[in-house]
Amino acid sequence: MVVQLLPYVPRTVVRRVSARYIAGATVHEALEVVAQLNAAGARCTVDMLGEFVTTLDEARQATDDYVRLLAAIHARGLETQASVKLTQLGLKLDRGACLDNLRRLVRTAAEHDNLLTIDMEDSSCTDATLDLFERVRGESPHVGAVLQACLRRTQADLERILPLAPNVRVCKGIYLEPATVAFQDRDEVRRSYLALIAAMLEQPSFVGIATHDDALVGGCLDLLKRHRISPEHYEFQMLLGVREELRRRILSAGHPLRVYVPFGQHWYAYSLRRLKENPTIAGHVLRNLVPLGR
Numbered sequence: 204m205v206v207q208l209l210p211y212v213p214r215t216v217v218r219r220v221s222a223r224y225i226a227g228a229t230v231h232e233a234l235e236v237v238a239q240l241n242a243a244g245a246r247c248t249v250d251m252l253g254e255f256v257t258t259l260d261e262a263r264q265a266t267d268d269y270v271r272l273l274a275a276i277h278a279r280g281l282e283t284q285a286s287v288k289l290t291q292l293g294l295k296l297d298r299g300a301c302l303d304n305l306r307r308l309v310r311t312a313a314e315h316d317n318l319l320t321i322d323m324e325d326s327s328c329t330d331a332t333l334d335l336f337e338r339v340r341g342e343s344p345h346v347g348a349v350l351q352a353c354l355r356r357t358q359a360d361l362e363r364i365l366p367l368a369p370n371v372r373v374c375k376g377i378y379l380e381p382a383t384v385a386f387q388d389r390d391e392v393r394r395s396y397l398a399l400i401a402a403m404l405e406q407p408s409f410v411g412i413a414t415h416d417d418a419l420v421g422g423c424l425d426l427l428k429r430h431r432i433s434p435e436h437y438e439f440q441m442l443l444g445v446r447e448e449l450r451r452r453i454l455s456a457g458h459p460l461r462v463y464v465p466f467g468q469h470w471y472a473y474s475l476r477r478l479k480e481n482p483t484i485a486g487h488v489l490r491n492l493v494p495l496g497r
């Protein structure tokens with residue numbers, strides 16, 4: 204019920220409750236948050252919100268914004284990469300234009316000795332995203348990919364890209380997908396996740412272990428120990444504002460950890476998505492709306 208009500212909640216309330224998940228509206232605000240996280244020992248990757256472009260001009264504009272973002276990161280000497288969604292670069296409008304935009308961003312990342320990770324979107328984008336990743340990764344090592352453990356196809360996708368010695372973030376997958384393409388059972392998704400990590404650790408690659416799930420963090424720590432993996436080949440990754448106590452525990456045990464830092468004008472759509480995922484947080488929105496006299 205809370206989730207159904209969310210679109211009717213005033214933006215100011217959504218903004219207040221979701222502030223912990225979003226680093227602000229501007230590059231300056233985002234890089235301030237990055238600087239604080241760097242000081243606490245965490246690396247970052249910044250994501251400029253705005254996957255909903257409807258024209259190629261908007262896609263070019265988003266590319267320009269990312270170019271400026273990568274330059275600002277370099278100028279401030281921060282330990283942060285950038286993450287981007289290909290629909291933001293025009294994937295659904297014109298694949299050739301999207302490839303041009305992507306190439307420009309990866310060239311810029313290379314100039315600044317940085318890395319651009321291509322987020323993975325819903326399953327209608329998987330083929331095109333992996334195709335463009337493979338093309339660009341063939342030209343430059345300054346690009347990373349994301350694989351979603353919930354998809355039945357992902358083990359085969361990993362085998363396809365492993366020969367590129369890729370930098371891959373493994374996550375569960377955030378999009379609701381039908382049973383024909385995705386595992387629906389939580390334990391099946393977990394088994395798939397651990398199998399993907401195990402396969403990556405056996406090859407020359409770099410894996411981002413992106414999860415807040417205690418069972419998966421524990422399982423991955425066991426795998427890292429068993430395979431004697433050194434920290435140049437992996438890092439844990441977590442979303443800004445989520446399970447900060449777990450983040451501190453992983454860092455203080457000496458593991459590298461990266462925080463995903465979303466920011467930008469399009470914070471509202473992103474916030475609704477995060478709040479819908481987590482009814483406990485959505486409950487806070489309702490309490491802000493209706494003083495329950497606690």
Ligand code: FDA
Nearest residue numbers: 322323349374375376377413414415416440441442463481
């Ligand atoms: P799970 O959902 O079981 O969460 C474990 C616990 O963490 C929960 O019980 C809760 O306590 C807490 N938690 C998790 N999410 C929370 C939230 N939003 N708010 C508050 N608490 C929360 N997906 C995708 O499809 N494409 C992508 O490119 C990415 N990129 C990405 C980058 C990084 C760095 C991370 C950490 C995640 C992604 N994801 C993603 C999202 C991912 O697919 C997945 O939806 C979330 O990480 C939640 O799954 P967990 O593995 O954390 O487990």
